[in-house]
Amino acid sequence: MRAESAKISSVTMRTLLPSVKASYVFMFLLIGSFGFYIVYPLALILLNSFNVAAIGATPTYGLQAWKEAFGDPGIWRSLWNTVKVAVASNALIFPVGTLIAWILARTNIPFANGFEFLFWISFMLPSLAVTFGWMLLLDPYTGLINIGLKKIPFLTGATLDIYSFWGIVWVHFVSGIDGVVILLTPALRRMDASFEEASEAAGASTIGTMLRITLPMMTPALIVVFLLRLLRSLESFETELLLGVPWGFYVYSTKIVDLARLEPPLINQAAALASIILLFLAVAVPAQQRLIGAREFVTVTGRFKPKLMALGWWKYPVLIPMCLMIVLAVGLPILSVLTGSFMVRFGYFHLAQTWTLEHWSGALTDGRFILGLENTLVVAGSAALVGVMLFSLVAYVLVRTKLPGRSILDAICWMPSAIPGVLAGLGLLWFFLATPVFRQLYGTLFVITIASIMGGVTISTQIIKANFVQLGKELEEASWMCGAGFWRTYFKVVFPLTAQTLILVAVLKFVFAARNTASIILLATSETRTLGLLALDQIASGYPETASVTILLVVLLSTGVALVARFFGLQVGIRN
Amino acid sequence: MKESSTVGRPIFKLWVMAWVLFGLQLLAVDLLQAGQAGSGWEKEWEKTVNAAKAEGRLTLYANTAYETIFAGFQKKYPEIKIVYVLGRGAPDILPRLLSEQRAGKYIGDLFLAGPTAAFTLHAAKAFVSMKPALLLPEVLDPSKWWERKLPFVDKEDQYIFAMNGNFRVEAVYNNKLIDPKELKSYWDLLNPKWKGKIVMYTQPLSQLRFYYYAPGLGPEFLKRLFSETDVTPSGDMRQISNWLAVGKFPLAVASPVSDIMTAERQGLPIGVFQPDHFKEGVNLVAAAGSAALLKNTPHPNAAKLALNWLLSREGQIAFQKGYAAVEGAAESRRVDIPKDDVRSEFRRRDGVKFLDMERHEFVDPKPITDLMKKFLPPRSK
Numbered sequence: 001m002r003a004e005s006a007k008i009s010s011v012t013m014r015t016l017l018p019s020v021k022a023s024y025v026f027m028f029l030l031i032g033s034f035g036f037y038i039v040y041p042l043a044l045i046l047l048n049s050f051n052v053a054a055i056g057a058t059p060t061y062g063l064q065a066w067k068e069a070f071g072d073p074g075i076w077r078s079l080w081n082t083v084k085v086a087v088a089s090n091a092l093i094f095p096v097g098t099l100i101a102w103i104l105a106r107t108n109i110p111f112a113n114g115f116e117f118l119f120w121i122s123f124m125l126p127s128l129a130v131t132f133g134w135m136l137l138l139d140p141y142t143g144l145i146n147i148g149l150k151k152i153p154f155l156t157g158a159t160l161d162i163y164s165f166w167g168i169v170w171v172h173f174v175s176g177i178d179g180v181v182i183l184l185t186p187a188l189r190r191m192d193a194s195f196e197e198a199s200e201a202a203g204a205s206t207i208g209t210m211l212r213i214t215l216p217m218m219t220p221a222l223i224v225v226f227l228l229r230l231l232r233s234l235e236s237f238e239t240e241l242l243l244g245v246p247w248g249f250y251v252y253s254t255k256i257v258d259l260a261r262l263e264p265p266l267i268n269q270a271a272a273l274a275s276i277i278l279l280f281l282a283v284a285v286p287a288q289q290r291l292i293g294a295r296e297f298v299t300v301t302g303r304f305k306p307k308l309m310a311l312g313w314w315k316y317p318v319l320i321p322m323c324l325m326i327v328l329a330v331g332l333p334i335l336s337v338l339t340g341s342f343m344v345r346f347g348y349f350h351l352a353q354t355w356t357l358e359h360w361s362g363a364l365t366d367g368r369f370i371l372g373l374e375n376t377l378v379v380a381g382s383a384a385l386v387g388v389m390l391f392s393l394v395a396y397v398l399v400r401t402k403l404p405g406r407s408i409l410d411a412i413c414w415m416p417s418a419i420p421g422v423l424a425g426l427g428l429l430w431f432f433l434a435t436p437v438f439r440q441l442y443g444t445l446f447v448i449t450i451a452s453i454m455g456g457v458t459i460s461t462q463i464i465k466a467n468f469v470q471l472g473k474e475l476e477e478a479s480w481m482c483g484a485g486f487w488r489t490y491f492k493v494v495f496p497l498t499a500q501t502l503i504l505v506a507v508l509k510f511v512f513a514a515r516n517t518a519s520i521i522l523l524a525t526s527e528t529r530t531l532g533l534l535a536l537d538q539i540a541s542g543y544p545e546t547a548s549v550t551i552l553l554v555v556l557l558s559t560g561v562a563l564v565a566r567f568f569g570l571q572v573g574i575r576n
Numbered sequence: 577m578k579e580s581s582t583v584g585r586p587i588f589k590l591w592v593m594a595w596v597l598f599g600l601q602l603l604a605v606d607l608l609q610a611g612q613a614g615s616g617w618e619k620e621w622e623k624t625v626n627a628a629k630a631e632g633r634l635t636l637y638a639n640t641a642y643e644t645i646f647a648g649f650q651k652k653y654p655e656i657k658i659v660y661v662l663g664r665g666a667p668d669i670l671p672r673l674l675s676e677q678r679a680g681k682y683i684g685d686l687f688l689a690g691p692t693a694a695f696t697l698h699a700a701k702a703f704v705s706m707k708p709a710l711l712l713p714e715v716l717d718p719s720k721w722w723e724r725k726l727p728f729v730d731k732e733d734q735y736i737f738a739m740n741g742n743f744r745v746e747a748v749y750n751n752k753l754i755d756p757k758e759l760k761s762y763w764d765l766l767n768p769k770w771k772g773k774i775v776m777y778t779q780p781l782s783q784l785r786f787y788y789y790a791p792g793l794g795p796e797f798l799k800r801l802f803s804e805t806d807v808t809p810s811g812d813m814r815q816i817s818n819w820l821a822v823g824k825f826p827l828a829v830a831s832p833v834s835d836i837m838t839a840e841r842q843g844l845p846i847g848v849f850q851p852d853h854f855k856e857g858v859n860l861v862a863a864a865g866s867a868a869l870l871k872n873t874p875h876p877n878a879a880k881l882a883l884n885w886l887l888s889r890e891g892q893i894a895f896q897k898g899y900a901a902v903e904g905a906a907e908s909r910r911v912d913i914p915k916d917d918v919r920s921e922f923r924r925r926d927g928v929k930f931l932d933m934e935r936h937e938f939v940d941p942k943p944i945t946d947l948m949k950k951f952l953p954p955r956s957k
Contacts, residue, residue: 056674056700074954141822246808246815261811262781264696265667344842347818351843426671433679442681522672525635526643526660537662541640541902542834544814 027403030394034412037454041427042415044434048426049271055264065268069259075273078250084165085240085251086233089172094226096173097180100325102210104181105188106196108308109318115326116185117566122178122329124511124558125337128238129551130175133336135242136347138162144349168243174328175239176232180225183463186500187221188214190470193307206309221466223288228459230284231417234277252276253420260422270423277418285414289407341549363538363549368526372534372550375445376514376557379530383452383513384506384561387460390453392502395464400473410465417458421518429522445528448520452513460505467501503565511558515551531557621711621884627877629655634878637661637669638688639864641902648894649885656878666693673870674700682872685879688886691729691866691934692782692941694736703868705734709880715887722909722924729866729934738934739887739895740865742907742922743851743858746786748836750826751847761855762793765829771806775816775825778809781941781948782933783830786859788947789938790931793856795947801829802951809952820846832863833922837904848921857929863903865895866934889913 052064069075100119104112137145140161149158161167191214199209215222237253245254252273259270311318340346344356363369394413398406419427428451432438441447475497479489495502515532524533531554538547628634632655636642640662650658661684663669670693676683677700687694687703697703706728710716718724722741730736747765749756759765765774777783787793787801801807808825810816813835819825820836821844828836833848840846851858867886873879885891892910897917899906905922907915915923924930931938 054696054699055670056696056702139822141824241812242815245810245812246819248808258811261664261667264670264693267671345839345844348821348842348844353843426675429672429675433675433681439679439681442676443683521663521668526658526662536664537640537643540662540664541643542838542904 023401023403027397027405027409030397031405031409031412034394034409034457037431038412038415038457040434041424041431042419044430045271045419045423045427046275048430049268049275051268055267065266066272069269069272072255074250075252075255078252078255079276081244081249082234082252085168085172086230088165088169089176090226090229090233092169092173093176093180094229096325097177098184098215098222100177100322101181101184101188102214103318103322105185106191106210106214106309107311107318109311109315109322111319115322116182117562118326118330119178119181119185120507120562120566121555121559122175122326122333123182123508124555124562125175125330125333126515126551126555127171127175127236128242129337129548129555130333131171131239131242132340132346132548133333134162134167134171134174136336136340137332138167139347142347142349163243163246165249168239168249171239171243172233172236174333176229177325178329179232180229182504183225183228184218184221186504187218187466187470189500190467190497191217196309197307209309219291220469223291224462224466227284227288228417228462230280231277231458234280235417235420237420256420257422267423267426274418274420274423277420278415281411281414281418285411286407289410337548337552341545341552343545346545346548359543359545359549362543362546363553366534366538366546366550368529368534368537369531369550371527372529372531373557375448375528376530376532376554378445379449379452380510380513380561382449383455384510387453387456387509388502388506391457391460391505392464392498394461395468398461398465399468413461414458416454424519425522428519432523442523443525443528447523448528448530451520451523452509452516455516455519456509456512460509463505463508464498464501467498471497503568507558507562507565510561514554514558617711617713624711624877624880624884625653628875628881629653631656631875631878633657633659633875634882635659635661635683635685635875636688636882637673637684637686637870639665639690639903641864641899642688644902645886645891645895645898646882647898648890649882652885653881656881666690666696669693670696673697673702677702677871682870682874684870685873685875686882687868687870688864689866690782690864691736691738691862692939694866694868695730695936695939697868698730698735702871703735704871704873705732706737706867706869706883707734709869709883710887711880712884712888714889715884720889720910720912722911727909729862729932729936731936736866736868737887738862738866739892739909740862740899740906741860741909741924741932741934742863742905742918743924743928743930744833744861744905744922745849745851745853745858746783746831747827747829747849747854748820748831748833749828749847749849750820750823750845752845753823753826754847756847756849756853759849759854762787762797765827766797766800766804768804770827771804772808773825774805774807774827774829775819775831776801776807776809776829777813777816777831778811778948781944783832783859784944785938785941786931786933787830788944789933790856790859791929795943798944798947799951802948803953807952817844817846820844833904834902835904850921851923851925851930852928857931860924860930860932860934862934863899863906865899865906865908 049065050061050063051059052062053060103109104116135143137143138160140146140159140163143162146159149155149160195213195217196209199213204212235253237251237257240249240251240254241257244250256270256273259266259273341359342355342357344351344353348354394409397403398410416424432442432447438447475493476489479493484492514530517532517536521533521536524530529537531550535547535550538544538550634656636646636658638660643660646658661669661672663672666689669689673684673687674697687697714720718726721727727738727741728734728736729738784798787798788795813832816828816831817835817839820828821839836846836848840848867883869879869883886895889910889912892908893913896906896908896913900917905919907918907923
């Protein structure tokens with residue numbers, strides 16, 4: 001059987017890659033192109049961290065920036081704060097998110113698809129909008145909840161302060177849980193019910209089965225989602241900037257942003273600080289490879305049996321916290337951002353004139369809006385379509401082949417997540433200017449499209465990879481045995497099994513590209529401005545409320561795309 | 577007696593005729609010279625306009641306000657497509673522009689932002705002299721500009737043109753919680769009653785230069801402001817105006833006025849001091865109202881045309897109005913334009929001590945950064 005399988009594998013590889021030599025060339029090209037695109041900007045940023053000359057002066061190299069960055073007494077405290085926020089928020093997000101994903105994917109809870117889609121919408125909301133929304137509710141002076149609390153007898157002194165450690169953790173919790181849910185739900189849905197049935201037949205309870213069978217089988221997806229969450233915690237700065245800096249609470253990323261936003265900016269010190277995430281990755285990525293490589297986690301085989309667990313009378317009590325979570329993660333932020341978009345000034349209810357349509361008319365009649373929309377559709381559409389094809393190929397190579405250099409390629413795909421957005425933009429600027437082919441295209445929409453396609457390489461590749469790890473080879477092998485070629489097998493077997501994940505990745509890439517500003521801001525002009533950048537320019541021009549309308553329109557556009565994609569995904573993917 | 581009068585009359589006539597002829601000759605010479613000069617700049621101007629239209633493009637590295645300001649230019653010269661490179665201010669534009677120039681990619685024509693960033697670019701030799709590009713007599717005429725001189729602020733007097741120059745007191749307050757009469761001198765900010773009640777804008781630090789360089793204040797004032805008042809630093813203008821409005825901090829120092837003025841217009845209780853309020857005087861700022869001509873500009877004629885338009889009477893009226901609408905305050909240093917739209921808090925006036933903060937003598941922020949590092953207690957919690 002093993003010999004037969006090996007024979008089939010070699011046939012397959014031959015179909016895909018005509019010879020061993022060709023497969024090596026293919027891998028070399030893949031590592032070369034990804035490495036060049038990802039490692040080169042990173043190397044330029046690192047090199048700049050040793051440049052001690054003032055901005056604009058001829059570069060001279062030394063360790064001064066590193067000494068100054070790490071000599072700042074506040075940096076160690078801010079690192080400790082980062083760890084505290086990451087631990088506290090992920091201790092809440094990860095278990096709750098996993099539980100919700102399990103309920104949505106493995107049980108017969110009513111409206112599961114609707115709930116899952118609402119978490120998608122929550123994911124599309126920029127964290128800045130969510131933070132603003134909670135400030136509107138929990139600002140100690142003007143927050144609606146606090147104003148309400150003051151009117152309740154015996155509670156007149158009670159105030160929920162969003163500008164506090166737990167305020168920051170709370171916003172991370174309600175804005176971070178969606179990511180875990182939407183990433184884990186498709187993975188859990190691909191779980192073969194026969195494992196769970198065997199567990200229950202052996203006398204295990206539903207919870208026991210979940211903890212001993214379902215979740216351990218999900219190890220690759222859980223590790224990937226956990227690592228992505230940790231990286232997100234290290235990079236996050238908008239929430240801490242708005243809720244932490246006012247009371248002197250700094251985290252590592254706000255320190256980096258502080259340095260990079262000085263006038264003139266201290267890019268070298270910011271780059272030196274950013275290297276800490278690289279150290280983290282140097283430990284985390286090999287550990288992740290070892291953990292996933294140590295066992296087999298195939299959950300979708302030829303005998304795949306999709307079946308949901310019956311919740312019984314628990315069905316309705318479970319609905320209550322689920323609805324509450326949706327209200328917290330989606331309802332309140334959207335409602336407050338929507339309310340804010342009709343207010344003269346966001347959060348101020350006691351002004352002589354409180355409500356206005358000015359921001360909506362300002363956004364919709366802004367002559368730059370149509371061009372921004374066109375650019376967004378080109379950039380985000382390309383990022384979604386090309387990105388998925390490219391990263392599914394990479395993930396396939398990483399999981400399905402034995403080609404040398406796979407761990408290098410995997411490590412390369414993790415690297416971009418080590419660079420905070422504020423520096424990634426600079427790295428890409430230097431990269432495009434230093435590469436003769438791209439230099440000719442600098443300033444065009446093409447360069448922004450390339451940057452957007454390659455943006456989110458870590459999350460895209462790792463999600464698809466975790467999906468392939470779950471997928472047994474035997475279905476593909478059966479197809480090949482029946483005489484189907486690579487492409488027929490891919491479209492008839494692999495694609496339906498992975499469709500939901502690929503569509504999820506496509507939607508994520510669309511959303512990221514539509515609202516991304518950090519990595520493309522230094523590449524764009526008014527001709528190539530996307531809606532995300534337009535919102536940024538509106539904020540810089542003193543119209544943050546108009547910008548919030550533009551952002552809402554981006555969310556609306558993304559929701560439309562997600563709806564279409566999801567409908568398509570449900571048609572072609574595995575369902576119960 | 578009669579004889580002498582008949583003799584005297586022709587002499588008088590000759591004398592008058594001689595003077596008339598002399599006057600006519602002077603007038604002719606004047607007219608001729610003026611005509612020659614006129615045809616000189618006009619010819620050059622016409623040539624520039626035609627060449628600029630042929631170039632068809634103009635790239636501005638600019639503050640976002642210039643998208644509003646240049647609407648008039650775009651209407652007047654529809655053949656020239658304007659491309660803006662905006663970003664989130666100097667920390668974006670500086671590294672981008674310098675990286676492009678280092679890579680030999682010269683895309684920009686004009687730099688229209690604050691002098692602080694302009695000085696950094698000037699030190700990196702990113703600019704060329706603006707003087708040869710100034711063609712219009714109304715732009716070159718010193719009498720049209722404040723203090724009868726072209727307001728270049730660089731040492732060489734030819735690279736960085738600070739067209740804006742409004743007065744700005746480096747403190748604002750919550751007018752429900754503070755009576756402005758309580759503060760007559762900046763030193764009053766050090767009164768223990770304000771301890772923990774002041775927020776200070778720190779990104780960039782350029783606003784603090786006034787305190788450092790103004791006579792009567794200086795390093796000692798900043799040292800005590802940092803060390804005695806428990807001042808809260810913030811890099812977010814919106815946050816500062818919100819805190820002011822809700823009374824979390826009833827006083828803000830060194831804050832740009834863009835969002836402050838928006839908040840005030842929206843009805844929040846924010847007060848702005850009059851320029852003569854503090855005895856130590858007032859800051860004269862260009863904010864992002866300075867212009868410079870970039871090296872190796874790809875559209876030299878469009879750049880020349882845009883620069884002359886911007887500094888002309890028409891351009892400066894558009895600037896003063898457009899810039900104030902976006903950034904809160906502006907007063908062109910051009911004196912032959914209406915000033916009715918400039919609020920009294922920001923308008924230049926005689927008899928008030930001021931410091932022209934944009935001059936090259938006051939550019940270096942390092943002494944302030946050093947003082948801050950030394951005396952501002954770390955706030956990291």
